[in-house]
Amino acid sequence: MGIKPPTGHSVSREQLLRRAIQGRPLNDSSPTQAKRPRPGDSGVDGVDPGRALRKALGHEGVSAAKAAPSGVAQRMGPTARMTLEAEIDGRLNATARDHFGAIPLHDYQALQSGSLNLRNPDVRTQLPASVQESYDWYFETAEANDWGTVRVLQRQVGDESVYMVATTTDGSDHYMELFEVRGAPLGSGQQMDGETTQWDANQGDCRQHLEPYR
Structure with a gap:
């Protein structure tokens, strides 16, 4: 940054x-x-x-x-540092949600900018472990079972680079998980067609909707 x-x-x-x-x-x-x-x-x-x-x-x-x-x-001191880091990360969290939350996940064209090819090992190994785990979870749940598509996008949000793992299903429900450039979570949620993303209370809560289909 x-x-x-x-x-x-x-x-x-x-x-x-x-x-x-x-x-x-x-x-x-x-x-x-x-x-x-x-x-x-x-x-x-x-x-x-x-x-x-x-x-x-x-x-x-x-x-x-x-x-x-x-x-x-x-x-x-360490306490002051932790407080300040929380303030900085909190601002990025809110900014990233504002940037990505309204992106229509059902719209193929809206997901092309910043899209990464994770089938390329050289690209995959450059990603934080948390981003890889998120991609793998949704891929094994949705895309491997032929009822969804998973993408990883990397876009600039202000001075920060942010990853989005976007899952588009064959139905009306879609999912996203956000991470900062080092892999720390910034938010996750479910998005229905024609609506903005409904953010989870905790990172990854939206996976519960897909657990029955794994």
Whole structure:
């Protein structure tokens, strides 16, 4: 994910998190920038070390952060990191659902962009294990029994790459499961013809509809 801090340089999600945890500046210094450290130069709020990072990621409105009195940034602890990662992943979860939820799974043309050929071993081995498992489950349930078609799509959602495992059946019910680029789940649900996706409370709950046909 390329997140652009105020300097204009692209910094990944992992780099921003690492800098915050280590108490390092969130922004790359320019050649003309003074070398003498000043209060607030780290970009991490001395009271709340996650505040500046959330701001850089777009999670907080524009507001002035208080500089640490000593001019030394506090390190972000594991709890703060987990909370911040949950905020970031929560935004991607919602954005991915908005992007994919209205795609009509019964429409063949709507599923062509970003479609991957999983019959090609070189393509398959590049996918996260969770995406492969999802594809295999639906393939063995539906496509191998000749009453459905399973596809894997990879599309860009903002700055993130997202996988969708889409299952189209011969009936009016269809299914999708979403994963981020590293394989973490982003949502799953059932879609009926002419309707938007009804999201599950838990990833994979929609498989229960197909269990009797396995």
